[in-house]
Amino acid sequence: MNLIKFEDFSFKYSGQAQDFVLKDIDLEIDQGKFILLSGITGSGKTSLVRAMNGLIPQFYHGEMIGNVFVKGKNTREVPTSLLSKEVGLVFQNPENQLLAMNVEREIAFGPENLGIEWNEIDSRIKECLKVVNIEHLKKKAPFELSGGEQQRVAIASVLSLQPELIILDEPTSLLDPLGAIRILLLLKDLLQEKKVSTIIVIEHRLDLVLPLSDEIILIDKGRIIEQGKTHEVINGDIFLNIGLNIPKCVSVFQTLKNDKLYQGKLPLSVQESIEIIKMS
Numbered sequence: 001m002n003l004i005k006f007e008d009f010s011f012k013y014s015g016q017a018q019d020f021v022l023k024d025i026d027l028e029i030d031q032g033k034f035i036l037l038s039g040i041t042g043s044g045k046t047s048l049v050r051a052m053n054g055l056i057p058q059f060y061h062g063e064m065i066g067n068v069f070v071k072g073k074n075t076r077e078v079p080t081s082l083l084s085k086e087v088g089l090v091f092q093n094p095e096n097q098l099l100a101m102n103v104e105r106e107i108a109f110g111p112e113n114l115g116i117e118w119n120e121i122d123s124r125i126k127e128c129l130k131v132v133n134i135e136h137l138k139k140k141a142p143f144e145l146s147g148g149e150q151q152r153v154a155i156a157s158v159l160s161l162q163p164e165l166i167i168l169d170e171p172t173s174l175l176d177p178l179g180a181i182r183i184l185l186l187l188k189d190l191l192q193e194k195k196v197s198t199i200i201v202i203e204h205r206l207d208l209v210l211p212l213s214d215e216i217i218l219i220d221k222g223r224i225i226e227q228g229k230t231h232e233v234i235n236g237d238i239f240l241n242i243g244l245n246i247p248k249c250v251s252v253f254q255t256l257k258n259d260k261l262y263q264g265k266l267p268l269s270v271q272e273s274i275e276i277i278k279m280s
C-alpha cells in the first residue's frame with residue numbers, strides 16, 4: 001500500500017475567484033525515501049502538503065474533487081488528529097507551531113491530545129529530545145530559542161507522534177547556511193536511523209538539499225509535472241526550465257553541455273563536480 005495516494009485530486013480554496021490551485025493530481029508516495037518537493041513560488045507546494053494530512057479539506061475549506069488516502073485512510077473521513085499519527089507536518093514558521101510553556105510540554109502536547117499514557121509520553125519526550133539534540137533546552141520557553149533551535153523543537157514535537165512520514169515546509173528559510181545544513185543533515189539522520197520511514201521537504205536551497213534527496217517531485221501551476229529519481233529529474237528537460245534557483249554546479253555543467261564540451265550526467269553537488277573534473 002502507498003503511504004500517500006492522490007486520486008484525480010483538484011482543490012480550490014473557498015472564496016477564491018480564480019482557477020483551482022491544485023489540478024488533476026495523481027500522485028503516489030512510497031516509504032523509505034527522502035523526497036524534495038520543488039516548484040516556484042505560488043505553484044502549490046504548501047497546498048499540496050496540506051492535502052497530505054487532511055488540513056485540506058478539514059481545516060482549509062474549499063471545493064475538492066477526487067480523494068487523498070493516507071495508508072488507505074480517506075482524508076475526507078478520518079480526522080486530522082488521527083492522520084497526524086501517520087503524517088507529521090512542520091510549518092514554514094515554527095513560531096506559529098510552538099504554543100506550550102516549555103520545550104518538554106511542547107513535545108508532550110500531541111501525544112497528550114491522543115490520550116497516550118503518561119509513562120509512554122515521558123519516554124517519547126526523552127527520546128525526541130535526544131534525537132534532535134536539544135536535551136539541554138527542555139525547560140526553556142520556545143520564544144527564548146533561536147530559529148534553528150525552534151525548528152528542532154517543531155521537528156521533535158511532530159516526531160513525538162511517531163509518524164511514518166514527516167513533511168517540512170521550508171525548514172531552513174529562517175536559518176543561515178550552516179543552520180540550514182545542520183537541519184537538513186538531521187533529517188537525513190532521522191531517515192537513516194529509521195525514526196521515520198519517509199521525509200518530504202519543500203526547500204528552495206537546492207544546492208544543499210539535492211545531494212540528500214532520493215526523489216524529486218516538481219509542481220508547476222498546481223500540476224505535478226515530474227516525479228522521479230533525483231539524477232533522472234535534474235537531467236531531464238523540465239527541471240532546468242521552470243524558473244527554479246538552479247545550483248551553480250548544475251548550471252555550469254549544463255552550459256558545458258550546451259556548448260558540446262561535456263556529455264555526461266549533471267552533478268548534484270560540488271563533490272560530484274570535482275569527481276567529474278578529476279576523471280576528465
Ligand SMILES: Nc1ncnc2c1ncn2[C@@H]1O[C@H](COP(=O)(O)OP(=O)(O)OP(=O)(O)O)[C@@H](O)[C@H]1O
Nearest residue numbers: 013016021039040041042043044045046047048060
Ligand atoms: N488559505 C488560502 N486561501 C486562499 N488561497 C490560498 C490559501 N493558501 C494559498 N492560497 C493560494 O494558493 C496558491 C498556491 O499557494 P501555495 O501557498 O500552495 O504555494 P507555494 O508553492 O507553497 O508558494 P511559496 O513558495 O510562495 O510558499 C496561491 O495562489 C495562493 O494565493
Ligand SMILES: [Mg+2]
Nearest residue numbers: 045046047169
Ligand atoms: Mg509555501
